[in-house]
Amino acid sequence: MWIKSLMLCIGLTLQAAAAEEVRLDARLQPESDIRAGQPLYYEIDVLTDTWLTGTPDFSRFQVPGTLITFEGSQGRTIQRNIEGKRYFGLSYRYRLIPLESGVTTLPGLQLEVPVGQSDKPVAVTLPARSFAVQPLPAAEAAGISLLATDIQLSQSLRPATLSIQTGQPLIREIRVQAQGALALSIPRPQALAKPSPAGTELPAEVKALTDQRGHSIGGERIEQVRYLPEETGTLTLPAVELAWWDIDEGKVKRTRLPELVVEVTAAETSLNEQLALAGQRLAHQVSRRFPGSWAGLAVTLALVFWALRRYRRSALGLFRVQFGRLHQHWRDSRFGTRHQAVRELKKTPAELTSTYRLIQTRYCSPSIRNAPLDPESQQNLLDGLAHYYGPSPDPTKGQPKMLRALRRLIIPKRSQE
Numbered sequence: 513m514w515i516k517s518l519m520l521c522i523g524l525t526l527q528a529a530a531a532e533e534v535r536l537d538a539r540l541q542p543e544s545d546i547r548a549g550q551p552l553y554y555e556i557d558v559l560t561d562t563w564l565t566g567t568p569d570f571s572r573f574q575v576p577g578t579l580i581t582f583e584g585s586q587g588r589t590i591q592r593n594i595e596g597k598r599y600f601g602l603s604y605r606y607r608l609i610p611l612e613s614g615v616t617t618l619p620g621l622q623l624e625v626p627v628g629q630s631d632k633p634v635a636v637t638l639p640a641r642s643f644a645v646q647p648l649p650a651a652e653a654a655g656i657s658l659l660a661t662d663i664q665l666s667q668s669l670r671p672a673t674l675s676i677q678t679g680q681p682l683i684r685e686i687r688v689q690a691q692g693a694l695a696l697s698i699p700r701p702q703a704l705a706k707p708s709p710a711g712t713e714l715p716a717e718v719k720a721l722t723d724q725r726g727h728s729i730g731g732e733r734i735e736q737v738r739y740l741p742e743e744t745g746t747l748t749l750p751a752v753e754l755a756w757w758d759i760d761e762g763k764v765k766r767t768r769l770p771e772l773v774v775e776v777t778a779a780e781t782s783l784n785e786q787l788a789l790a791g792q793r794l795a796h797q798v799s800r801r802f803p804g805s806w807a808g809l810a811v812t813l814a815l816v817f818w819a820l821r822r823y824r825r826s827a828l829g830l831f832r833v834q835f836g837r838l839h840q841h842w843r844d845s846r847f848g849t850r851h852q853a854v855r856e857l858k859k860t861p862a863e864l865t866s867t868y869r870l871i872q873t874r875y876c877s878p879s880i881r882n883a884p885l886d887p888e889s890q891q892n893l894l895d896g897l898a899h900y901y902g903p904s905p906d907p908t909k910g911q912p913k914m915l916r917a918l919r920r921l922i923i924p925k926r927s928q929e
Contacts, residue, residue, distance in 0.1 A: 533561040534625050534634045535599060540643060547646045548613045549659035549759045551692075556638065557590055558625055559601035566626035569633070570604060573619045576898075577612035579692060579728070609692055609759060611659055613647040648757060656764055657699055658756040660730065661692035665701065665754060665767045674772065677779040678741055684711075684749055686735040686769065692759060695720045695731025696897060701752040701769070709747055711737040715869040719862075720905060728905055747774040846874060850918055857914055862900060862907055867893075867914070870921055885921075892917035 537557040546552055558568050570582060588603040610616050620640040624633035648656070670683040690698050695718050714736040721730040741747050749772040758765045853866035868880075875883040880893045892913040899910025 534627060534636050535559040535594065536623070536636055536638050538638055538641065540641075545646070546610065546643060547762075548610055548648055549757050550762070551607060551609050551661075551759060554606040554608055554618060554641075555603055556605065556621075557592075557601060557603050558623070559590070559592060559594075559599040560625070560627045561597055561599055562628035563600060564602065564626065565628055566633075568604070568626075569624040571621060573621070575608075575610075575616060575618060577610065578616060579609040579611065579694075581607040583607055609659075610645045611694055611697070613645050615642055616645050617642040656755055656757050658690060658697055658754070659693060659759055660690040660756055661759050663691075663754065663756055663765070663767045664689040665752075665769050667752075667769050667772070669772070669774075675775045675777065676741065676747075677777050678744060679779050680741070682739045682741070682747070682774065683714075684737045684739070684772070686737075686752060688733045688735075688754060689721060689730065690732070690756070691721070691730040693730050695733070698731050698733040699754070700733075700735055701754045703750040703752050704768075704771075709739060709749065711739045713737055715865055715872055717863065717865045718868075719864070720900070741774075741776045744776050744778055747776050748772075749774065846870070849873065850921065853918055854915060857911055857918075862911070864897075864900070867918070870918070874921060889917040889920045 535557075537559065539555050540546075541553045541555060556570075558564070567585075572582065573580070583605050585602045585604045590601055590603050592599050592601075608618075618641045621638040623636050623638065625636055626633045648659075664687075666687045666689075668685050668687075670685065676682055686701055688698050688701065698718065700716065716736075717734040719732050720728045721732050723729050739747060739749075751769060751771040753766055753768045755764060755766050757763070849866050849870045853864075853870055856863035856866050871880055871883050875885065880890065880897070883890070885893070896910040896914035896917065899906050899913070
């Protein structure tokens with residue numbers, strides 16, 4: 513009996529010893545001379561002297577100012593002799609793109625590794641690791657703030673035509689999609705022609721680009737300029753250019769959109785003018801048959817009845833236009849813009865168009881960082897944006913900070929001082 517107990521104890525001891533034979537080997541590729549915007553790989557070898565019965569549970573981690581993508585093993589099996597013992601396993605890796613210079617620290621990882629001869633996964637710890645990130649070459653990247661793997665620059669017109677009439681609004685939309693970049697780092701494309709036609713710049717829309725699984729893969733910025741030509745002729749919308757740093761090729765690139773030439777023609781007769789001319793013709797015909805004061809009353813009633821039948825749809829259209837103007841006036845007001853900003857923040861995905869419009873109209877500033885806000889509101893806005901559009905977005909943390917700041921933005925400056 514005691515022999516069986518001894519053998520059982522020896523077996524359990526050997527099984528426990530085998531279960532503990534899990535080794536982790538981590539390295540960076542490259543190990544040194546890492547620059548901002550340069551992609552590198554954090555490779556982790558998972559080794560055991562038995563065999564792996566499943567995939568280790570790799571957790572996602574966040575590093576401020578760094579884009580991180582877990583690429584898995586992709587079938588990279590390894591065999592290695594360590595201290596005279598044979599180990600087998602798989603190699604996994606993360607793809608990292610540090611976007612800021614300084615010291616970057618990768619947090620420690622807790623892995624659950626399922627191995628043979630063990631009833632439950634073996635818990636192993638990979639310690640934290642730090643590495644230095646050098647800035648971009650100043651001679652090549654002076655003034656460049658956008659780091660990306662690819663840039664798509666496109667433009668469109670609303671209405672989608674190169675011929676409009678005087679007094680007809682025209683909106684030029686420029687869309688920048690930056691792969692492998694932070695959304696907040698995308699600058700406004702610069703016009704190449706001087707002077708450019710007078711237009712009203714609308715607040716920019718900035719949002720994150722995601723893949724089909726919801727992972728952030730880059731950023732998008734949408735610029736809009738509204739033109740209202742008052743004279744006939746040609747309206748030349750200048751070419752625009754965006755300078756950026758190509759992460760893969762390690763050099764400055766410039767992406768350009770061509771200029772657009774729009775023909776402006778004279779406006780056709782308006783609806784009010786058509787009604788006036790029709791009324792004059794009808795009054796002239798009635799006055800010839802019904803002279804005197806009754807003729808004037810008959811003309812008025814007939815004109816009203818005819819106009820309602822002939823232009824009932826146009827009249828409804830005019831009513832909708834007036835109502836739309838009142839609604840737009842409310843949307844453009846401080847309280848209306850804040851209301852719209854709160855609604856946009858609660859969308860999925862969230863939008864920040866009205867938030868930027870509120871900053872621009874209330875404080876005459878194109879950016880939150882340069883706006884003359886009180887420190888608490890400014891910090892809440894910046895922290896909220898970091899949670900929305902950082903490398904690892906977490907809107908549940910960013911939304912309360914943004915809403916708290918928006919409530920303070922509508923308070924008059926006298927109350928904040």
